Amino acid sequence: MTTIRLTVNGRAIEADVQPRTHLADFLREQQLLTGTNLGCEHGVCGACTLEIDGAPARSCITYAIDCDGASVRTIEGFGGDAPMAALRAAFSAEHALQCGYCTPGMLVTARDIVIRLPGVPEDRIRKELSGNLCRCTGYAGIVRAIRAVMAQSGTPSGPSLASTEPFASTAP
Amino acid sequence: MTPILPAYSLMDHDIARARPLPTTGVGASLQRKEDRRFLAGEGEFVGNIKLPGMLHVAFARSAVAHGRILAVHKPAGFEDAVFTMADLEAGSPPVGPIRVLSSLPGFKPSSQWPLARDKVRQVGEPIAMCVAASRAEAEDIADAVVADIEDLPAVVDMLEARDAPPALVHEEWGDNIFLETLVEGGLKGDAFEALKRGAAVKVHRRLRTARQSMAPMEGRGVVCSWNTRLDQLEMHTAAQMPHINRAGLSETLGIDQASIRVIAPDVGGGFGYKGILLPEEICLAWLTRHIGRPVKWIEDRREQLIANTNCREHHYDITVYADARGRLLAIDCDSVIDSGAYSSYPFSACLEAAQVGSILPGPYKMEAFRCRTWSVSTNKPPILPYRGVARAGVCFAIETMVDAAARAAGVEPHEARLASLIEADEMPYDNITRKHFDSGDYPEAIRRAMQAIDLPRWRARQGAAEPDGRLIGVGHAVFCEQAAHGTSVYYGWGIPMVPGHEQCGARMTPDGRLELRIGAQSHGQSLETTLAQVANEILGIDPDHVRLVHGDTGMTPYSTGTWGSRSMVMSGGAVAEACALMVERVRDIAAHLFQVPLDQVMLAQGRVSDRAGGHSLTLAELAHVWYRQPQRLPPGVNPAGLEVIGGYKARVDTGTFSYACHAVAVAVDPGTGAVELLDYVIVEDAGTLVNPMVVDGQIYGGTAQGIGTALFEEMRYDSQGQPLASTLADYMLPGATEVPAPRIIHMETPSPYTTFGQKGMGEGGAIAPGAAIANAVNDALRPLGAELTELPMSPRRVMAAIAASRAGGVIGSPHAAKGQAA
């Protein structure tokens, strides 16, 4: 056990952790913050995405001990956040969730997209979403919700740029 | 039973459109009641449940596909933390195996012990259960368990398993065949042979669909404890069919069903994967009682991919006969299903084959049909019905064959379909396998799809070379989605779980709110919202005042659960019946209270009043009188009060028939084999739409899964039966960049047999993409003389098909016969 100090959802925390405990397990089991869901525990599905020091990160392949000194924000920590409030409303209006399991990670990624990439076209939104898997919605509502929030904040999602690239660097 | 409600008759499509859109009841795109908790991160998934003193379980699993267990060694110092089947059998009563028997003649049963006994029959089969204070420590123990296993040859390929098995999965059978069936219809014998000889078009193919993993975002998981006060097992489990899990636990544990309570909390997607009794559930149920502590097992992604159930591995050796216009005359097919190592609970090893045999004709008319099926056992995980079940494979088979026949006849594929489809004026129609089509206009769906995809535009584009060298193709597929299957259907298929009548318990609370209790389970289907809309439609109650209780055997009526696109028909029907009964109870109380004849009492918009206008009460005021001021009620009022059970079974219970036509345009990159979807159109008829937003969500989501089937998803095994995908980097699920936003066009032909005309439609999206995209890819590859006959159409398979055509016109993928490579 090693003692770490970090900020979780704005609250200073001191806790003993085993080096092998990943951040998601630390939050879920020791801090009782169960909003962060585990989908694959190998960094592919995106369900466990949360914010570390203001940027989205995978909590399943980040060890809590390596977050000593960091500021962590989980889905439970966006209470007064206007972009998250707008996304939550848009997710509901656009039916961007069904079973709800991918939703916390999807919201964290969606918030990063609307803040970091205002006004980007739909194909860019989809590429930015490629690290968050959803098995229910077919992504239609999720993409619409992100576009709706961009439009509300005065940065409507622009036209697609895909056709201007001679060869997509990824396929299909 | 005769429904209390008259069947809705006002839902003719055009009339429905002319009406103002409802805002709360049937037909409203109401935002979901479920959303708030999930958006807040407050969903209660089984992984979130923590009980005092709870211990964690990990399983030591077989590393080999097939072998005889010689010994299992518990690690020194952990003898009390490791349990094998011998321990479970030593209890009283002893734990027994899972045995799921088809009632069809010739079926051979398998015994699946919760922990392997004598033999292991698949990689990942649990051998020992290890318990510790944390999951990580339990995994440490599991890693230290040593099993001495004598390797046996692995039975990996289903055709080999049937024809030239290297071993027997279940020695006592004498072969590897769970069940062989034959379905025939129309012309037989010499008449069928004469038809074959006279047919202008005959096309033959060997087609294959890959084994898939259903891969909901949340895996399975179990938390259980023994409640000593109630002397009852309490199991929280990520499950779609909690009442069925209870029955299965009772059978294997040897305890009565009332001593078991199964609760499915928030469940992170099912798609069929969670419609099974798991060996792990049995193990944990035994363990919690044995050690007197709550225990938890959460399936991780590797367990989900390699150890637990798969789906969808079909082979078709199929010949289609058509006339010179491409009109279907007959189908003759041998189909093999890889059912894996065991017959799973409750659907058995043979549901898939039963559907193949009876649904292969699709929505087509023909003169002769013959389909022989083999459900084959291999050293791979058992299969379960995945969204669409066999229909996805069947649609791929029949629809690629119709296209092949059309190509042979020299007609556009949609023309061949229009010549063969059941017509709207023939409905209801009993087809060649005696499927009872309830309603619909299939040709119109194709015509609208062709118009929407704009076939001439793509044909014109095909005439000009693409600047990037890609090949353009356009294709489509049509299917019927028999849903909400009733008693006769499942009985006829020999499935040991036969659905019957569905109930809903409804209680008006003293403050005038409504609790609805159903035995189905909602795990993304939005039943908390849509069933509240049904209640609103009947009772006028605000949907916000309706609370759905589901997924808990202790709180709800028995139900076979949520599967087969049945909930909106069955639970929706039951809720409507219960609410209609509640209307009568409310009116009865009001009539006594108002002192007016019953026929003078009406209920509208959540208020009960007399026609003369002298009295009016809200539901809350009436409930308050009933519960809290009974002194105001005169004698003679119905003492049963504001608590009812409504039951439902469709007037004709052979199932509703939703249907759709998916049309898609693709670009195929001949340099890489990559397929891009350029446009995707879905014309869907699901009858009356209770919540159009939710219906569209089901179509989008199903289609995304179907695109996975078409292009990405494949559980591959090597020749030793080792799974080659143990992570989501190997087993590829489609992401936002792989799934386009389909354009959905609705037709709304109400079912004549259901409460509101609604049809089950939860699976349809997943059925057609494999077929539609295959037809589009083959259309694109036509100039090269290449054709794909296997799903998924991975870049490797596309390139192989192109290479084969260049090498000498071998039609189809070289992998089609073996299927393990690629």
Added chain:
Amino acid sequence: MKAPVFDFTRALSVADAVALLADTARFTKPLAGGQSLGPMLNLRVAFPEHLIGVRQIESLRQAFIDPANGDLVLGAAVPHAQIEDGLIPDVTQGLLAHVAANIAYRAVRNRGTVGGSLAHADPAADWVNTMPLLGARMVAVGLAGEREIDARTFMTGPFTTALDEHELLVAVRVPALGKNARWGYVKFCRKPGEFAEAVGGVLIDRARGIGRLVMGATDGAPIVLEESAERVRAASSDSAVAAHWTDARLSAAIDAAGIGHDPYSAQLHLTMARRAIAVALA
């Protein structure tokens, strides 16, 4: 799917880290962003006994231009996202940013590092193919001091490098491209963010005498085809440099690398190389 037991020590300086890595009693490995090692730990396919956290060593997080020669000195713990976002000096006409932007997913790029990816040496990853294309040099520090390793000899096989067991990769020196240099970098992935099945990279910098083609995501180190400086300098155009990369030559190199037995993979590598050339010349 939980990691096996390991110890963890955070190093705050290179000297600190090198001293810790010198421990021969235990299997010790550096941990940077952990985006490759993390999954391997959780899957229990890697069993280090002691991980040395190097992510927060300040000097590893720096990126600057060496005034002596104009090289970009890219600290090993710089996360991909910083490169993607243009937060480091650009000496490659956008090549580093283009490559960074297409590594895995943003959440991974925020944490995953250049040095971690290089040291992990997955043939299908991007930096192990990009750095040889650029002619970069790896800067490694061990108990014996600092040394530089040419990127073209850095990777010695799948998941193996020229780094000594106890050495720490501290930086990558990326030479600045000439102002008329042209590049192409394409990869084939089943899905964005997935590991590549084939990578093609082309760099033509006639002023500096560089004509280089890389085919990556092989079974080991990338294939590097290097034109002689004299020939490149003598070429009348970039197309003339690229004309040397005939299908026959590329296919021979693919065969020599042992990929030829799989016609699909061979075709993909050829296609990616051709497309990288087309992008460079476009």
